[in-house]
Amino acid sequence: MRPRLILDCDEVILEFAGPFAQWLREARDVELKFDSSALIGNMRHLSDGRPVDPADFPALLDGFFEHGQRLQQPAEGAVEVLTALSKDFDLIVLTNIPAAWRDIRLEVLRERGLDVPVHANDGPKGRMVKELAGDRRAVFVDDLPPHHSSALKHAPEVGRLHMVADATLRGLIPAAPDAHVRIDRWDEAEGWIRDYLERAA
Numbered sequence: 532m533r534p535r536l537i538l539d540c541d542e543v544i545l546e547f548a549g550p551f552a553q554w555l556r557e558a559r560d561v562e563l564k565f566d567s568s569a570l571i572g573n574m575r576h577l578s579d580g581r582p583v584d585p586a587d588f589p590a591l592l593d594g595f596f597e598h599g600q601r602l603q604q605p606a607e608g609a610v611e612v613l614t615a616l617s618k619d620f621d622l623i624v625l626t627n628i629p630a631a632w633r634d635i636r637l638e639v640l641r642e643r644g645l646d647v648p649v650h651a652n653d654g655p656k657g658r659m660v661k662e663l664a665g666d667r668r669a670v671f672v673d674d675l676p677p678h679h680s681s682a683l684k685h686a687p688e689v690g691r692l693h694m695v696a697d698a699t700l701r702g703l704i705p706a707a708p709d710a711h712v713r714i715d716r717w718d719e720a721e722g723w724i725r726d727y728l729e730r731a732a
């Protein structure tokens with residue numbers, strides 16, 4: 532069986548921070564400024580400067596997934612490198628998105644040139660990484676450190692690549708302690724992925 536590449540979507544394949552901020556401004560009159568990597572706490576109502584109530588955050592994120600995903604463009608090099616990798620490995624997207632909006636994500640990825648299966652997840656990803664890897668060699672790529680900790684716990688044999696595609700967020704997110712490696716650019720990640728999947732055979 533071919534090795535498997537398990538990919539997060541937001542800030543790995545597609546840009547997220549910029550399009551989310553754009554949608555918040557245009558559709559919800561909310562400003563998102565990244566003074567830290569957190570989303571909650573960095574959002575204000577443009578009308579009066581009030582911080583957005585953390586309780587309102589899930590609805591804003593859902594609104595983006597329903598109405599804003601088409602604003603998302605690929606991270607630099609993502610389509611080219613993933614297309615090349617798909618010749619040798621089976622790609623699957625493992626993304627924390629409500630199941631109701633999974634098909635939009637699938638369509639947006641297809642429109643950007645990536646025809647890959649999309650699995651909608653909720654919460655830590657380690658158990659699903661283990662299930663998707665099965666007996667195969669596998670690498671998991673995600674921007675959020677807790678998912679690497681979860682993958683280490685449930686599927687330690689899977690290669691863990693920490694990538695933060697957004698140039699602004701990069702400096703705000705420290706390297707995930709439980710990942711094998713931190714590589715933020717696709718042109719630099721391809722070699723590590725190939726090497727891990729071949730070495731682990």
Ligand SMILES: [Mg+2]
Nearest residue numbers: 539541542674
């Ligand atoms: Mg992500």
